[in-house]
Amino acid sequence: MTNSRVPGFHNLSRADRLARISDLTGLTHEQTAHLAAAGPDGELADHLSENVIGVMSVPLGVATNLIVDGQDVLVPMATEESSVIAAVCNGALACRDTGGVTTQADDPCMIAQVQIVGLDDLPTAQAVVQTQTAEIARRCNECDPMLVELGGGFRDLDVRIAGPFLVVHLIVDVRDAMGANAVNTMAERLAPWLEELTGGTVGLRILSNLADRRLVRARAVWPAAVIGADTVDGIISAWAFADADPYRAATHNKGIMNGISAVALATGNDTRALEAGAHAFAAQDGYGPLSRYGKTPDGDLAGEIELPMPVGIVGGATRVHPTAQAALTIMGAENADRLGRVIASVGLVQNFSALRALATEGIQRGHMGLHARNVAIAAGASGGAIDRVARAMVDAGTVREDLARSLLSGGQD
Ligand code: NAD
Numbered sequence: 056m057t058n059s060r061v062p063g064f065h066n067l068s069r070a071d072r073l074a075r076i077s078d079l080t081g082l083t084h085e086q087t088a089h090l091a092a093a094g095p096d097g098e099l100a101d102h103l104s105e106n107v108i109g110v111m112s113v114p115l116g117v118a119t120n121l122i123v124d125g126q127d128v129l130v131p132m133a134t135e136e137s138s139v140i141a142a143v144c145n146g147a148l149a150c151r152d153t154g155g156v157t158t159q160a161d162d163p164c165m166i167a168q169v170q171i172v173g174l175d176d177l178p179t180a181q182a183v184v185q186t187q188t189a190e191i192a193r194r195c196n197e198c199d200p201m202l203v204e205l206g207g208g209f210r211d212l213d214v215r216i217a218g219p220f221l222v223v224h225l226i227v228d229v230r231d232a233m234g235a236n237a238v239n240t241m242a243e244r245l246a247p248w249l250e251e252l253t254g255g256t257v258g259l260r261i262l263s264n265l266a267d268r269r270l271v272r273a274r275a276v277w278p279a280a281v282i283g284a285d286t287v288d289g290i291i292s293a294w295a296f297a298d299a300d301p302y303r304a305a306t307h308n309k310g311i312m313n314g315i316s317a318v319a320l321a322t323g324n325d326t327r328a329l330e331a332g333a334h335a336f337a338a339q340d341g342y343g344p345l346s347r348y349g350k351t352p353d354g355d356l357a358g359e360i361e362l363p364m365p366v367g368i369v370g371g372a373t374r375v376h377p378t379a380q381a382a383l384t385i386m387g388a389e390n391a392d393r394l395g396r397v398i399a400s401v402g403l404v405q406n407f408s409a410l411r412a413l414a415t416e417g418i419q420r421g422h423m424g425l426h427a428r429n430v431a432i433a434a435g436a437s438g439g440a441i442d443r444v445a446r447a448m449v450d451a452g453t454v455r456e457d458l459a460r461s462l463l464s465g466g467q468d
Contacts, residue, residue: 124156
């Protein structure tokens with residue numbers, strides 16, 4: 056490929072776009088055929104995004120064993136990473152005797168920011184805007200009568216000074232939506248009126264992904280009799296490491312998001328919004344772990360997690376993607392509140408399992424069996440050869456593509 060300028064590319068049909076990319080980049084016949092074989096998902100993808108040439112498929116699995124607030128739930132998870140779903144199944148099983156996970160959730164309030172620039176006297180402008188809460192509420196609610204009818208709408212005003220800017224926060228209950236479009240519309244509609252009111256100039260008008268008015272908390276107890284007293288101490292020590300060291304905390308939280316983003320993706324939610332919110336929340340007082348662990352008076356392990364939960368069951372891809380709809384049906388999540396509670400529970404249980412593995416046998420043993428299968432496939436194994444080559448590599452204690460290739464060519468299949 057010599058030039059990334061492809062005029063009119065977006066106007067082509069999906070098939071023609073693929074043919075063009077194939078010509079430009081030298082895709083093999085097999086690669087082109089693979090991308091072309093997207094089926095009905097290709098048509099849907101064309102509606103969801105731009106310049107589409109195919110579909111990137113991700114495994115969709117179901118985590119078993121989880122109880123959230125007294126109700127059993129099967130959790131669909133979309134992830135390409137080995138061990139993530141197994142970790143949720145194992146962690147959920149280990150806390151069933153104590154009732155599973157219990158949760159608390161804030162009302163589903165999102166924040167829209169309106170930035171006002173060019174003001175000389177910020178405190179006076181701040182006071183002026185603060186006197187207008189009722190009028191601002193009226194104007195916001197006018198934008199989305201359906202949301203108001205459903206019990207949502209404007210809830211609160213927070214007028215902040217951030218550096219040289221006045222920043223108006225509109226706090227809006229978005230009910231069963233993730234809410235980005237809903238609150239962005241309000242912020243945009245309110246902007247000209249705020250300019251008149253303050254004499255300043257409006258800059259950006261967009262939601263904040265630090266959704267700290269929409270937190271979910273989840274808690275579970277893992278009995279020492281089930282996981283072992285040494286493991287209880289090991290997990291508390293592993294958590295203390297994350298609490299003391301941001302390098303460890305980043306990995307600790309990445310593991311939590313392995314579970315959270317997988318459920319979000321399966322249900323058509325915006326994984327980036329969740330990731331941004333979680334990490335910004337974790338960084339509020341110096342970057343730290345989203346979960347914490349301690350010992351109950353009986354010596355059992357108590358774990359809890361708290362994080363922003365901007366997820367919905369309406370809007371975005373949730374309503375239009377048939378896989379997302381099926382995922383919500385499997386989960387039995389009839390509203391965004393339940394979905395958010397299940398997602399937070401998955402994050403906690405996932406984190407427990409990762410820490411248990413790290414604090415005991417190390418992460419690689421559990422990972423290796425599944426990882427070895429991926430390596431075997433990458434080396435060209437198919438059918439029954441995948442498991443045979445993977446097992447041989449795990450038994451040998453070495454999982455490498457060159458070994459997989461030599462096992463394959465050595466007539467192992
Ligand atoms: P949306 O606007 O498609 O749906 C929300 C609307 O649906 C509400 O305004 C309401 O009028 C209506 N509605 C019907 N039934 C409802 C119910 N039970 N509860 C609540 N509302 C109901 O979607 P959205 O949730 O406002 O926006 C989500 C999308 O915005 C996602 O796709 C996200 O990726 C995208 N987005 C994200 C960002 C960001 O995170 N920074 C920015 C822009 C857009």
